[in-house]
Amino acid sequence: MRVWAILAVVAGLGLAQAAGASPAPVPTAGPLPEPSPEKRAEAEQFAVNNTLSALYHEFGHLFIDQFQLPILGHEEDAADAISTLLLLKQNNDQAAEVSYDTVDGYFMSSDLYGEADAGNVDFADEHALDVQRAYEMACLLVGGNPAEFEGLADDVGLGAERIESCGEEYATAQRGWDAMMAAHLRSGGPEGAAINVIYEPAGAIFGEVAALLKGRAVLEQVADTVRRQFVLKSPVTLRAKLCDEENAFYNGEVGEITFCYEYARFYYDLIFDPARLGLEE
Incomplete structure (x- = not known):
C-alpha cells in the first residue's frame, strides 16, 4: 500500500468535508505511457485491485435488488459494506492487497476531486464522501481482521478509541449480513442463475x-x-x-x-x- 499517498491526503484534508464519489469527466487519454517495468506492474496491479473492489460493490447493489434486502440508510453505504465483508471473508493475501489498494484509491481520488474545499462538495450526492468511504472501509477491515489491518488503521489515523469501536461495528455489520443472506447461500448445493x-x-x-x-x-x-x-x-x-x-x-x-x-x-x-x-x- 502506498502509505505516503494516504498520509499526504489525510494531512491535507484536516477536518474539512469532502466530495462524493460521483464519476469525474474523463480526461483526454492516449495510449498508456511507456513506464519502467516496476512502475507498470505497480500501476497494473492497482488498476486490477480497484476493479475487483468496484465489482464487488456493484454486486452489493445486485444482492440488495435480487434478494430485496432490507436496507436502512444509503444503499451506496450498504454496497460498500458488502464489498468489504466479501473481501474479509476471502481471508487471503490477494483480498488483503485489494483492500489496501481500495482504501488508498479512495484517499487519492479524494485529493483529486479537491474534497478539502467545501466549494467542490456535492453534499446531496447519493455516495458518501470518498474520504469517509476510506475511513469506513479501514474501520470494517481492522474490526474484522485486526492482525492484518491494524497497521492500516494506524496509518490513516483512526485512533485507539475508534479502532476499538470498529470491532463492534464489524460485528454488527457481519451479523446483519449473515442474517440477510442465510437463505441465499449456496452451501455446497447446485449453482444459482448464470x-x-x-x-x-x-x-x-x-x-x-x-x-x-x-x-x-x-x-x-x-x-x-x-x-x-x-x-x-x-x-x-x-x-x-x-x-x-x-x-x-x-x-x-x-x-x-x-x-x-x-x-x-x-x-x-x-x-x-x-x-x-x-x-x-
Whole structure:
C-alpha cells in the first residue's frame, strides 16, 4: 500500500468535508505511457485491485435488488459494506492487497476531486464522501481482521478509541449480513442463475486496459466468487465496455453490471501518470 499517498491526503484534508464519489469527466487519454517495468506492474496491479473492489460493490447493489434486502440508510453505504465483508471473508493475501489498494484509491481520488474545499462538495450526492468511504472501509477491515489491518488503521489515523469501536461495528455489520443472506447461500448445493461475462472491444486508446482486465480474468474472478457462495435468482451479465466516463454501475432492469474501461485507466493513471489526472506525484 502506498502509505505516503494516504498520509499526504489525510494531512491535507484536516477536518474539512469532502466530495462524493460521483464519476469525474474523463480526461483526454492516449495510449498508456511507456513506464519502467516496476512502475507498470505497480500501476497494473492497482488498476486490477480497484476493479475487483468496484465489482464487488456493484454486486452489493445486485444482492440488495435480487434478494430485496432490507436496507436502512444509503444503499451506496450498504454496497460498500458488502464489498468489504466479501473481501474479509476471502481471508487471503490477494483480498488483503485489494483492500489496501481500495482504501488508498479512495484517499487519492479524494485529493483529486479537491474534497478539502467545501466549494467542490456535492453534499446531496447519493455516495458518501470518498474520504469517509476510506475511513469506513479501514474501520470494517481492522474490526474484522485486526492482525492484518491494524497497521492500516494506524496509518490513516483512526485512533485507539475508534479502532476499538470498529470491532463492534464489524460485528454488527457481519451479523446483519449473515442474517440477510442465510437463505441465499449456496452451501455446497447446485449453482444459482448464470453469470455471463463479456469483454467488449475497447479500441486503440483503451485496448491495453481491456487486455489487462481480460488477461487477468478480473470479471471471471468476481463471478466465480459470487457463484461459489450464493444462489442468484436471475441471470446476470457482467460486462466490461467503453462508457465515455469513469464508472461502474448495476442496472436492475436488465440484470447487468457494467464496468467501464475508462475507470480502470483512471486507477492505472493514479499510480503511473497522476499528472494526466491533475495530481502531483
